Amino acid sequence: MREREDEWTGLMRSAIAGDSAAYHRLLKAVTPVLRAAARRGLARAGQPVDQSEDIVQDILLAVHLKRHTWDANAPFAPWLFAIARNKLIDALRRRGRRIFVNIDDFAEVLPGEAAEETASAGEVAAQLQTLPARQRDVLQSIAVDNASIKDTAAKFSMTEGAVRVALHRGLSSLTAKLRDR
Amino acid sequence: MDTDQLIRTLAADNAHQSRPVGLVLMLALLAAAPVSLLMFFSELGIRPDVMTAMRNPFFDLKFAVTLALAISATAVSLHLSRPEASLRGFGWWLLVPAGILVAGISGEMMMPQRTPMMTRLVGKNSMACMTAIPEMALPLLAAALYGLRQGAPARPAVAGAVAGLLSAGLAATVYASHCTDDSPLFVATWYTIATALVAAIGALVGAKVLRY
Numbered sequence: 001m002r003e004r005e006d007e008w009t010g011l012m013r014s015a016i017a018g019d020s021a022a023y024h025r026l027l028k029a030v031t032p033v034l035r036a037a038a039r040r041g042l043a044r045a046g047q048p049v050d051q052s053e054d055i056v057q058d059i060l061l062a063v064h065l066k067r068h069t070w071d072a073n074a075p076f077a078p079w080l081f082a083i084a085r086n087k088l089i090d091a092l093r094r095r096g097r098r099i100f101v102n103i104d105d106f107a108e109v110l111p112g113e114a115a116e117e118t119a120s121a122g123e124v125a126a127q128l129q130t131l132p133a134r135q136r137d138v139l140q141s142i143a144v145d146n147a148s149i150k151d152t153a154a155k156f157s158m159t160e161g162a163v164r165v166a167l168h169r170g171l172s173s174l175t176a177k178l179r180d181r
Numbered sequence: 182m183d184t185d186q187l188i189r190t191l192a193a194d195n196a197h198q199s200r201p202v203g204l205v206l207m208l209a210l211l212a213a214a215p216v217s218l219l220m221f222f223s224e225l226g227i228r229p230d231v232m233t234a235m236r237n238p239f240f241d242l243k244f245a246v247t248l249a250l251a252i253s254a255t256a257v258s259l260h261l262s263r264p265e266a267s268l269r270g271f272g273w274w275l276l277v278p279a280g281i282l283v284a285g286i287s288g289e290m291m292m293p294q295r296t297p298m299m300t301r302l303v304g305k306n307s308m309a310c311m312t313a314i315p316e317m318a319l320p321l322l323a324a325a326l327y328g329l330r331q332g333a334p335a336r337p338a339v340a341g342a343v344a345g346l347l348s349a350g351l352a353a354t355v356y357a358s359h360c361t362d363d364s365p366l367f368v369a370t371w372y373t374i375a376t377a378l379v380a381a382i383g384a385l386v387g388a389k390v391l392r393y
Contacts, residue, residue, distance in 0.1 A: 015195060016198070018196070019195075020192050020193070020196070021192075023192050024188060024189070024192035027188040027191060027192065028188060031184060053184060057182075057187050060184070060188065060191060061191070062393060064194065065393075066264065066332070066393060067199075068200070068202070069202060069262060069264060069332050069333050070263075071263070078265050079263070079264060081265075082264040082335060083264045083333065086264060086333075086393075090392075120182065120183040120184075121183075121184070124182050125182045139190060142189065142190050142193050143182055143186040143190040144182070144186060146186075146189065148193075149193060164194070164196065164197065167190070167193060167194050168197045171190070171191070179392060179393070
């Protein structure tokens with residue numbers, strides 16, 4: 001557990017230094033832990049656990065957009081779990097429940113816990129359709145078609161800089177729509 | 182969209198680095214300060230006897246209190262802009278201005294006074310104080326909330342209230358140079374009411390706009 005969290009901290013430091021591959025690995029590594037915790041939270045609240053993936057995606061978006069609030073000298077896990085807990089409470093509250101979420105929901109996941117395959121969720125996909133066309137196209141190209149920023153730029157006759165801007169704006173407004181829905 | 186696709190998209194956006202919350206907060210406050218100063222100079226202005234007033238330690242004490250409030254609230258609000266932070270261990274910073282004020286009141290009590298205590302407490306400018314401080318604080322509060330929005334506070338209402346303290350502290354620092362009531366009793370009463378009002382507005386608005 002300790003080792004796992006040290007590894008996350010190291011990956012996040014590399015990510016902030018500009019290493020996108022490390023960032024990708026980090027997000028892949030934390031997702032099963034977040035998913036297990038979201039399921040546990042939903043189950044405890046008497047909610048169907050099949051909504052857990054919406055919560056996982058919510059958490060990942062928040063982690064991404066708020067990662068500058070992480071102090072690179074502090075361990076990564078407490079910061080991550082604080083965001084996850086906040087998002088889980090939000091999700092349960094939106095479903096009309098006032099729930100006590102235990103922080104241990106996140107910490108107690110064992111390293112060996114079945115790392116599940118990826119799963120789909122509806123809310124991010126639905127909000128994606130409400131974005132301005134340019135942002136939606138760019139996001140879809142990178143997410144669904146697995147295109148690089150360079151390929152996406154060529155496909156839509158945009159500069160790479162414009163693709164990056166559209167990508168970031170798209171992710172930000174997606175998150176704002178999810179929050180304010 | 183499945184989660185792997187989302188992760189891939191987030192990783193593609195890794196190059197985008199947001200500016201630190203503290204920097205955005207400072208820039209926003211600097212941008213809003215001229216608005217508050219304009220309000221101050223067009224409607225109130227510095228008191229004419231400021232040169233003599235500066236020799237009165239209780240005049241100077243007002244600035245110590247309000248600046249201590251502004252500085253400690255800035256530190257606390259930056260701390261609270263992190264998702265894993267709580268007031269615990271940090272909230273005592275907010276007691277610093279209160280401590281200075283209490284010291285000032287005891288100091289004044291020990292000195293012979295020409296005016297009775299109630300007269301000093303009620304003062305001449307209580308209404309001006311209670312309206313001018315919140316009015317001048319509002320542009321600063323908007324700026325502070327904008328800056329803190331870049332963060333991820335666990336308790337948006339608390340962070341909003343501290344943003345209110347911060348902006349009231351700055352506004353009160355400016356207002357103190359106009360006000361001719363220098364008794365710490367006056368400050369403890371009317372500045373506090375004005376500050377509490379701004380903190381309440383900050384909490385209400387913060388609860389909405391500081392969610393992430």
